[in-house]
Structure formats: structure tokens, C-alpha cells
Amino acid sequence: MKTKDKNRQMRVINPGESLERFGDLEEFAIDVLVGLSEINKKLPSKYLYDAEGSRLFKEITRLMEYYPTECERETLENNKDRIVSHVADEPFNLVEFGSGDGQKTSLLLDHFLKLDLDFQYAPIDISQSAMVELFDDLDQKFPSLRVEGIVSEYFSGIRWLNNRSDRKNLVLFLGSNIGNFSHAEARIFLRNLWSCLNNGDLVLVGFDLKKDIEMLLKAYNDSEGVTAKFNLNILTRINRELGGQFDLSKFRHFGTYDVFTGAMESYLVSLERQEVFIEEIGRSFSFRPWEPIHVEYSYKYLQSDIEILAKETGFKVREHLHDSKKYFIDSIWEVKKTENNNSQG
Numbered sequence: 334m335k336t337k338d339k340n341r342q343m344r345v346i347n348p349g350e351s352l353e354r355f356g357d358l359e360e361f362a363i364d365v366l367v368g369l370s371e372i373n374k375k376l377p378s379k380y381l382y383d384a385e386g387s388r389l390f391k392e393i394t395r396l397m398e399y400y401p402t403e404c405e406r407e408t409l410e411n412n413k414d415r416i417v418s419h420v421a422d423e424p425f426n427l428v429e430f431g432s433g434d435g436q437k438t439s440l441l442l443d444h445f446l447k448l449d450l451d452f453q454y455a456p457i458d459i460s461q462s463a464m465v466e467l468f469d470d471l472d473q474k475f476p477s478l479r480v481e482g483i484v485s486e487y488f489s490g491i492r493w494l495n496n497r498s499d500r501k502n503l504v505l506f507l508g509s510n511i512g513n514f515s516h517a518e519a520r521i522f523l524r525n526l527w528s529c530l531n532n533g534d535l536v537l538v539g540f541d542l543k544k545d546i547e548m549l550l551k552a553y554n555d556s557e558g559v560t561a562k563f564n565l566n567i568l569t570r571i572n573r574e575l576g577g578q579f580d581l582s583k584f585r586h587f588g589t590y591d592v593f594t595g596a597m598e599s600y601l602v603s604l605e606r607q608e609v610f611i612e613e614i615g616r617s618f619s620f621r622p623w624e625p626i627h628v629e630y631s632y633k634y635l636q637s638d639i640e641i642l643a644k645e646t647g648f649k650v651r652e653h654l655h656d657s658k659k660y661f662i663d664s665i666w667e668v669k670k671t672e673n674n675n676s677q678g
């Protein structure tokens with residue numbers, strides 16, 4: 334799909350046009366089959382973000398209890414000139430993984446445009462509806478902004494990055510999306526990213542920090558039940574897209590913190606013994622009473638963990654930007670490559 338207004342050079346590239354297939358029904362069905370066949374049942378969190386999931390996530394970001402969005406917004410707002418100081422010397426691509434509604438990024442876009450910096454914005458998100466909404470919003474707010482959006486999975490997005498222009502890249506990975514990866518997955522993701530970037534390119538990664546456990550529990554079990562609706566929506570999506578027969582009243586959301594791994598974990602728990610048929614998969618899945626399905630991780634970090642992660646994956650920390658409460662870090666890293674390790678990680 335391409336946007337109509339070529340003057341503004343906005344376009345959304347569908348996977349069929351340039352990338353491997355992703356998120357189609359066959360792949361969704363396989364992921365559900367594999368996940369629900371495991372002893373510890375699970376569903377990949379990327380499927381939380383259909384149109385309704387993206388809308389519900391937006392609602393979550395406005396909740397008082399869900400502190401990360403406001404902390405990161407404040408960090409970006411108070412440090413926008415510091416961020417500019419890292420990129421202002423040459424033309425650059427502002428690439429963003431998992432851009433969602435782009436609200437926090439708008440702060441930077443606005444500032445960069447006012448300073449007349451020479452840049453192009455390249456948001457990458459698996460949710461087509463989120464991307465379409467983002468485009469509408471950018472159209473209204475920044476008609477002169479050059480945008481090239483891509484609807485894809487992060488890894489396909491990284492590969493796409495490889496073929497991009499020779500301009501310097503600043504890659505944003507906000508919202509503590511990195512926390513959805515285990516530490517091992519985060520290392521693989523960042524090393525892949527490193528191998529697609531050039532020496533001197535920059536990344537700005539948002540990390541949610543370890544903090545009072547009560548506060549974490551409240552953030553992921555909000556009193557209005559929006560997070561519960563957000564997670565249960567994955568079952569509605571299976572019902573709609575794969576002909577599933579999940580009865581949502583027979584599952585509940587449960588968010589907990591693993592003190593050993595430092596991760597908030599979200600589960601959907603079966604409230605009774607039940608069999609659920611999924612038409613596209615052609616079989617039923619059995620649930621015991623109180624049996625969980627894992628749907629999402631949100632790993633929390635210490636500043637020292639962030640520094641180790643950067644070093645292990647080939648980056649040099651330029652600086653850590655904090656909010657005033659020090660609940661969150663936006664960390665700016667520089668890609669470090671020598672002649673010997675230039676091409677592969």
C-alpha cells in the first residue's frame with residue numbers, strides 16, 4: 334500500500350512488495366499451533382497489536398499507573414537538544430522500530446523540523462493500522478516532513494535498513510520495547526541491528542529500570558482493567574482471524590514479576606477445564622483449570638545491565654538520558670566497527 338501524496342514522499346510498504354511474508358494467516362496459525370502445543374503454553378506478543386490492540390495500547394499509555402510513557406516523554410522533551418547534538422552535523426535517517434502512534438517521537442520531529450535539520454523519518458511497525466494512523470497524524474502535524482514508513486516485523490525492518498541510503502542513521506527503539514525480548518533475544522536483536530548499521534551510526538534505546546515491585550505490579554494490572562482487555566484481545570483476534578472458539582469470560586489476565594529474571598510477565602489464565610477448537614488449525618486445545626498462557630515479557634534493567642549489553646553487542650554508550658524520577662533511561666549508543674569486524678556479528 335502506498336499513500337497518495339507523493340509530494341510528501343510518504344509511503345507504507347507492504348511485506349508483499351519488498352519483504353518476506355509476515356503476519357499472514359498461515360504464519361499466525363502456525364505460531365498459535367506451536368505456542369499452544371507447548372507444555373507451558375504461550376502466544377507471541379507481536380500478535381497483540383491488531384487494530385484493537387494498538388488502540389488499547391494507546392489507552393494504556395494514558396493511564397496514571399502506567400508510568401513508562403510519561404517518563405520517556407519527559408526524558409525526550411527535556412533532552413531534545415542533547416539528542417540534536419549527536420546528529421546535527423550531517424544529513425540523517427531517523428529510523429524507528431515499533432513506532433506505534435509516534436506520540437513521543439513527534440516531540441523530536443517537531444524540534445528537528447524547527448531547527449531545519451536535514452533528515453527523513455522511517456517508522457517501522459508490524460501493525461498496519463497503527464502505521465496508517467501514524468501517517469494521518471503526521472500529515473496533519475508535519476505536512477513538510479519526509480516519511481518512508483514500513484509495515485513489517487523488526488527483523489525484516491532491519492534487513493530493509495541494510496539497503497538504505499548512505500546517510501547516517503539514528504535508530505529509535507522507544508517505549509521499552511526492548512524489554513519484550515529475553516536477555517538472549519535482546520543480544521541477538523541488537524547484534525543484528527549492529528551488523529546492518531555503519532560505524533558511527535546511532536541508536537537510542539528506551540529501557541525501563543528495575544524499581545519498586547508494587548509499582549511494577551500496578552502498572553501491569555491497572556485498576557481500570559485496560560491491560561487485561563489488551564491481553565485478552567489476542568484471543569478475540571484468534572477467534573476472528575483463525576475461527577477460534579475462545580470464550581473470553583473463561584480466561585483472566587494475570588500480571589506478575591519474576592524477581593530472578595527481573596521481568597514483568599503477563600499471562601491469560603484458564604478459569605476452568607475446557608477445550609477450545611480453532612478452525613484454521615483444525616483441532617482443539619485442552620486447558621486445565623488455572624492453566625496459564627504466557628503472552629508478554631517486559632524485562633527491567635539496571636544501568637549496569639545496559640552498559641554490559643551495549644558492550645557485548647558492539648556499541649559504545651554515548652550517554653544515558655533519565656527522567657526526573659530515574660524510572661527510565663533512554664540510552665544513546667554509537668556503532669563501533671573496526672576494519673576486522675566490519676561486516677558480521
Ligand SMILES: C[S@@+](CC[C@H](N)C(=O)[O-])C[C@H]1O[C@@H](n2cnc3c(N)ncnc32)[C@H](O)[C@@H]1O
Binds near residue numbers: 378431485507
Ligand atoms: C509497546 S508499543 C510501543 C509504541 C511506541 N514505540 C511507544 O513507545 O509508545 C509496541 C509497538 O511495537 C510494535 N511491534 C510489536 N512487536 C513488533 C515486532 N515484532 N515487529 C515490529 N513491530 C512490533 C507494535 O505494533 C506496537 O506499535
